[in-house]
Amino acid sequence: MTAELLRYIPDAAVSLLPDQERVKQLSAALNSARDETLNDIELWQSRGPIPKEKDPLDAAFIQWPEELLQDLEENKANSLVARIEACAARLRDTADSVVILGIGGSYMGMRAMFEALKNPYHNELSRAQRNGVPRIYFDGWNVDSDQQSALLQMLDQRAETAAGQSGPDGKTAVIVISKSGGTLETAAAFRTFRQLVEKHFGAEAASLIVPVTGDQGKLRNLSNAAGYRDIFSIPDGIGGRFSVLTAVGLLPAAVAGMDIRALLQGAADITQHFRSAPCGQNVVLDFTAIGHIFEVDHGMTTRLLSTWGSKLEAVGLWYDQLLSESLGKHERGATPITVVNTRDLHSRGQQHQEGRRDKLITNLLPGAPRFPAITIPGHALDQDHLNQLKDCPLPRVLQAAVDGTNKAYADAQRPTADILLPTINEHTIGQIFQMLMLATVVEGRLVGTNPYGQPGVEAYKKNMQANLNIR
Numbered sequence: 001m002t003a004e005l006l007r008y009i010p011d012a013a014v015s016l017l018p019d020q021e022r023v024k025q026l027s028a029a030l031n032s033a034r035d036e037t038l039n040d041i042e043l044w045q046s047r048g049p050i051p052k053e054k055d056p057l058d059a060a061f062i063q064w065p066e067e068l069l070q071d072l073e074e075n076k077a078n079s080l081v082a083r084i085e086a087c088a089a090r091l092r093d094t095a096d097s098v099v100i101l102g103i104g105g106s107y108m109g110m111r112a113m114f115e116a117l118k119n120p121y122h123n124e125l126s127r128a129q130r131n132g133v134p135r136i137y138f139d140g141w142n143v144d145s146d147q148q149s150a151l152l153q154m155l156d157q158r159a160e161t162a163a164g165q166s167g168p169d170g171k172t173a174v175i176v177i178s179k180s181g182g183t184l185e186t187a188a189a190f191r192t193f194r195q196l197v198e199k200h201f202g203a204e205a206a207s208l209i210v211p212v213t214g215d216q217g218k219l220r221n222l223s224n225a226a227g228y229r230d231i232f233s234i235p236d237g238i239g240g241r242f243s244v245l246t247a248v249g250l251l252p253a254a255v256a257g258m259d260i261r262a263l264l265q266g267a268a269d270i271t272q273h274f275r276s277a278p279c280g281q282n283v284v285l286d287f288t289a290i291g292h293i294f295e296v297d298h299g300m301t302t303r304l305l306s307t308w309g310s311k312l313e314a315v316g317l318w319y320d321q322l323l324s325e326s327l328g329k330h331e332r333g334a335t336p337i338t339v340v341n342t343r344d345l346h347s348r349g350q351q352h353q354e355g356r357r358d359k360l361i362t363n364l365l366p367g368a369p370r371f372p373a374i375t376i377p378g379h380a381l382d383q384d385h386l387n388q389l390k391d392c393p394l395p396r397v398l399q400a401a402v403d404g405t406n407k408a409y410a411d412a413q414r415p416t417a418d419i420l421l422p423t424i425n426e427h428t429i430g431q432i433f434q435m436l437m438l439a440t441v442v443e444g445r446l447v448g449t450n451p452y453g454q455p456g457v458e459a460y461k462k463n464m465q466a467n468l469n470i471r
């Protein structure tokens, strides 16, 4: 049976458009942006000269999930997927904590997967309750001495307590991720956590530390010199924020016990859909069209991704980076904001309902819960009047909130659209990643902004290095 694809339902937004033909009129431009996006793959593969306006060109993420699945089919145990899974299994068996170091595109995607797909209290469960999956921590995504020191102290103590024992208890592994290999936040954190691993586990450090990096750069050189047992490459032609389905995201996901084949399959299914479905039935093109029309024709330059349930918040934060770094150029590009509802209905909601009319709201809906739904218990003390909701499942309460909020926005002529996940699992998370990456690139091509590269990020790095007197 083919797994269900996510759906994009923009009807409420479209009904507010003064000219509803506008969406259809955009089809020709969208089709040519799609063609350009797909043709860029060949341009990149030709390794010929890249026209100036297309440089950098990081189009290799588009067919990457399909390539990995094909490689798996053809090369089985020698495929990249199988090697990632084998390394992950080894880390799971040998370590009780895994610290994942990285920032930006080398961090946000795996955080999104971890929050969407793992038990929110994962690290507090026993090893047996975690099915042997290590505790997972993220660092290197900031410069925060207190936060890093708290994690170091905890891991140090665990190692001391378990000293002399065999097995994974008290043992920490490190996955360090940096495509350039020179990002200061990650590099500095790596020094610190590497020291911890080397101090406690000596020669075993070479197999407890796994770098994921580009084929060249400082981290690659260091990894070769250190002789780490496994080193994974981030392929050329896939930029940081488009790299979640490379070893960057797949290795941590596999360590966390996720089904990385399903992640890839979900993404590959969306690529296939993107190539073949016509405008009006194509989630990527339709999502792009609505964002573009409301921004360009109606001045809605803020795009709210309204995630229903905190599991999807980090997917939204990943998308914030994707959109900001890809299209926030030449003094243009919509501003993404992620909210979690119903939490933020009690904080930002007022502004969205009655503030400036500069927002397009897209609901990211989680679909059916993965686990049996909580129901509201009855009670002899009914002063809160909640016996009227006795046995009502929480997903029904959530749906009432979604519908009520959408109606309130519609009544106030505020545009909303829905992205509906069938449920939250590896297949649907792979889909949403690929859908949003493709939509971002198509939109870039539509408006003439190169979606790849992030030249604006360099300025702060240069100044910071100058302030520290380093190269």
Ligand code: PA5
Pocket: 103, 104, 105, 106, 177, 178, 179, 180, 181, 182, 183, 186, 239, 240, 241, 242, 325, 454, 457
């Ligand atoms: O999208 C990008 O390329 C950036 O956000 C990078 O991922 C981020 O700057 C981290 O870079 P690196 O992986 O080289 O350490």
